[in-house]
Amino acid sequence: MKKSIIIIFTLFAAAAFWGCGAKQPSFVPGEPVYTPRHARGFAVFEAGERSAAIRVTDPWQGAEGFEQWVFVPGEGEAAPVGFEGVVLAGAPRRVICMSSSYTAFMGELGAADRIVGVSGAQFITDSLLATRHRVGDVADVGYDNNLDFERIAALRPDLMLVYGVRDGGATEKLRHMGIPCVLVGEYLEESPLGKAEWMVALGEMFGVRQAAEARFARIERDYDQLASVAAGGGAARGDGSAEGGSAEGVGVGVGDGSAVGGSAGRPKVMFNAPYRDVWYAPGDLNYMVRLVEDAGGEYVCGGVESRDSRPIDIEEAYVAMRTADVWLHTNHYSTLGALLGDNPRFADTPPVVSGRVYNNNARTTPGGGSDFWESGVVRPDRVLRDLMLILHPELFGVGEVPYYYKRLQ
Numbered sequence: 278m279k280k281s282i283i284i285i286f287t288l289f290a291a292a293a294f295w296g297c298g299a300k301q302p303s304f305v306p307g308e309p310v311y312t313p314r315h316a317r318g319f320a321v322f323e324a325g326e327r328s329a330a331i332r333v334t335d336p337w338q339g340a341e342g343f344e345q346w347v348f349v350p351g352e353g354e355a356a357p358v359g360f361e362g363v364v365l366a367g368a369p370r371r372v373i374c375m376s377s378s379y380t381a382f383m384g385e386l387g388a389a390d391r392i393v394g395v396s397g398a399q400f401i402t403d404s405l406l407a408t409r410h411r412v413g414d415v416a417d418v419g420y421d422n423n424l425d426f427e428r429i430a431a432l433r434p435d436l437m438l439v440y441g442v443r444d445g446g447a448t449e450k451l452r453h454m455g456i457p458c459v460l461v462g463e464y465l466e467e468s469p470l471g472k473a474e475w476m477v478a479l480g481e482m483f484g485v486r487q488a489a490e491a492r493f494a495r496i497e498r499d500y501d502q503l504a505s506v507a508a509g510g511g512a513a514r515g516d517g518s519a520e521g522g523s524a525e526g527v528g529v530g531v532g533d534g535s536a537v538g539g540s541a542g543r544p545k546v547m548f549n550a551p552y553r554d555v556w557y558a559p560g561d562l563n564y565m566v567r568l569v570e571d572a573g574g575e576y577v578c579g580g581v582e583s584r585d586s587r588p589i590d591i592e593e594a595y596v597a598m599r600t601a602d603v604w605l606h607t608n609h610y611s612t613l614g615a616l617l618g619d620n621p622r623f624a625d626t627p628p629v630v631s632g633r634v635y636n637n638n639a640r641t642t643p644g645g646g647s648d649f650w651e652s653g654v655v656r657p658d659r660v661l662r663d664l665m666l667i668l669h670p671e672l673f674g675v676g677e678v679p680y681y682y683k684r685l686q
Contacts, residue, residue: 304359306330311486314497315471318462319478321486327351329486330362331478336440336462338585345460349481363457368484369436373418373429377401377646378654379438379461382476385492385655388483393432396420399644402651407642426450436482440464467562467584469571469657470497476655499658500571506672507573507665543575544668547594547601547628549586550608551620556594557586565606568657572664577601595622603667604628605682607636613685632684635667639683649681 307323317334324330331347346362356364373394374380383389384403395401398410398417409415416432419425424447429437437451437458451458459482463475473496480489546569549557559566559576560583566576578597581587589597598604604626610616613634617624628634640648653660663679665672 304330304357306332311477311481311490313471313474313477315468316463316466316474317471318465319475321478321481324348324357324360325351325354328354328356329481330360331459331481333460333462333478335465336460338465347457347459347482363459365457365482366435369434369482371432371434371436373432373434373437375420375437375439376461376464377651378463379479380406381652381655382479383483384652385476386480386483386485386489388479388485391483393434394418394429397644397646399642400646402640402642402646402648422447426454429456430454438479463654465584467564467567469564469568469660470500472564472654473497473657496656496658500661503658503661503665504571507571507661507669543573544602545577545600546574546603546605546668547577547598548606550606550610550616551591551594552608554591555588556591558589558594558597559586560584568661568664569605569668572661572668574603574664574668591622595626598623598626598628601626601628602631602633604634605637605667607634607685610636610685611638611683616685632686633667634685635679635682636685637681639679639681653681 304324307325309320309322310329311321313320318336319334320332322330322332328351329349331349333345333347335341335343336345337343346360348356348360348362348364350356350365350367370391371393372383372388372391373396374383374392375396377395377397377400380389380392380395380401380403383392384406389403389406392406392409392415394416395406395410396418397420398407398415401407401410406415410417416428418429418432429451434456437456438461439458440461440463461475461478463472466472466475474493476493477486477489480486548559548565558578558581560581561576561579562582562584563586564584566579569576577600578589578594607616610619613629616634617629623629637649637653638647649660659680663682666677666679667682670677
């Protein structure tokens, strides 16, 4: 599950997105304004004296060569001649977010008060946004082929952040309604920091790009410091200061300055659990594999150069689990008893015997939402700290617990 709120984008929906302004522009962009260090799906360029154009590339699986351009005006400038992409009228004030990760980006940028609509309000874990929905300030516009177009029109949005719409006329209707739709392809990024770096693209749209760059640089710094500790680089600690709301620093103190990899070694990790009798194993380019490696662990089911998950049979999963030290992401299971009740064969595997089975559902909603797929997308430094706490608890103080994960008992 890459997102807690999903609008499926199928390959044949490419033509539909041209209706949301995703056309090849005939204009020539100016100098780069922001070139991402980790993300591969966007870049920002000059598009006038005070304006910018965001280029979104390959925004869904199989969309190689597809581009969407977004013109962000500065001080009333008009879009360049020949520009045929999405044209914003100014910094958006009324935004509909079709994924919970987008709400988290906006919260990180201090723009959550601009959200007027979401898709699947029951999945939102942000308490302030959930409260705004309960009192009627934020509407649920539906999802997939059940979008409520009348409600969308009534909200008068000046921007919809989307990552896919199933073909069926939805995007054509939105185009005729005059609603700018911008594709956000952060879920395709292979790098955890690449996902988070999309906050810079959103920051450009909302007129706070410099603040977004600074915020991302802080997350990047904390992530790199933590990864350095896990790689044997000694102690590292964020200063813990707040940068607006939930933007606390994260860090780790190593008591004796010893490096991970000595007596502790690199714990071996197995992911997931059977889903309808099929076990899905992530490929080596999957961002969760990258997180585990950066946290000082080793993935036991590797060998496939892909970011996608592949099905493996239960026997192969059992053999891999016999070599693992830690078992992560056990699907919907919240207790070890329920997990083993459905999968008794795995009761004798090392992670179960040692009690090192964790799921990323410590912060969830009654409707099935998970903050791991919300703020966790924006805060890979916090996810990395969780994984280091699970894999290398010797680096942390006694009694510290993960933020997104919980040990199954």
